[in-house]
Amino acid sequence: MNLWFRLIWLLATFRMRPRLKMPGGASLLPFRVWFHDLDTSLHMNNGRYWTLMDLGRTDLVLRSSLWRAILRHRWVPVVNAGTIRFRREMRLFRSFNLETRILCWSENWLVMQHRMLMQGRDGGEIVAAVALVRAAIYDRRARAYVPVERLLAEIGITAQSPAPSPEVAAFLASEEVLRGAGASER
Numbered sequence: 001m002n003l004w005f006r007l008i009w010l011l012a013t014f015r016m017r018p019r020l021k022m023p024g025g026a027s028l029l030p031f032r033v034w035f036h037d038l039d040t041s042l043h044m045n046n047g048r049y050w051t052l053m054d055l056g057r058t059d060l061v062l063r064s065s066l067w068r069a070i071l072r073h074r075w076v077p078v079v080n081a082g083t084i085r086f087r088r089e090m091r092l093f094r095s096f097n098l099e100t101r102i103l104c105w106s107e108n109w110l111v112m113q114h115r116m117l118m119q120g121r122d123g124g125e126i127v128a129a130v131a132l133v134r135a136a137i138y139d140r141r142a143r144a145y146v147p148v149e150r151l152l153a154e155i156g157i158t159a160q161s162p163a164p165s166p167e168v169a170a171f172l173a174s175e176e177v178l179r180g181a182g183a184s185e186r
Contacts, residue, residue: 003051006031007058010059014063018063022064022157024102025101026100027056027099027100029097030097031052031095033094034092038092043092046084049116053100057100060101060102061077064155065155070137074141076140078136080134081175081178082133087126087130088129095119096118104168105148107148108146109145110148111172115130134172
């Protein structure tokens with residue numbers, strides 16, 4: 001993560017924001033596009049979107065209190081797949097919000113959605129980018145992913161996953177195809 005000041009800000013202020021109700025609660029973080037976010041086209045670099053999304057997932061872990069279990073068990077959060085759709089450019093000094101939420105899960109992984117939201121001239125919401133990410137928590141000692149049921153139990157929740165939406169199902173299906181393609185290249 002190369003956004004140290006933003007990370008320090010997040011760590012220093014997360015306790016001031018309300019606890020997230022999981023699994024459906026959404027993290028909403030305010031940001032602004034700064035000079036170090038720009039690429040040669042003078043809009044936010046596409047890689048910066050992914051880096052900011054790390055902060056959204058971090059906020060979700062912090063405000064759901066899952067961070068305690070992660071530290072206690074020495075687990076490691078990992079992202080093993082992602083896709084993004086850029087819809088509008090974000091230029092210098094533009095303010096925006098990053099919304100992060102869990103959409104659904106399987107036995108060992110979660111699907112999260114990230115949306116970069118700007119305010120339009122008419123006051124309406126503009127989606128600048130939307131991403132789907134498949135993430136998990138890895139237990140290095142056990143050399144296995146931590147079951148989602150256990151993750152939720154660590155924060156006192158028992159819940160069934162919502163059914164994947166059509167776009168999530170398509171994302172997961174494409175990941176399975178890519179996973180198979182990578183195996184055949186060995």
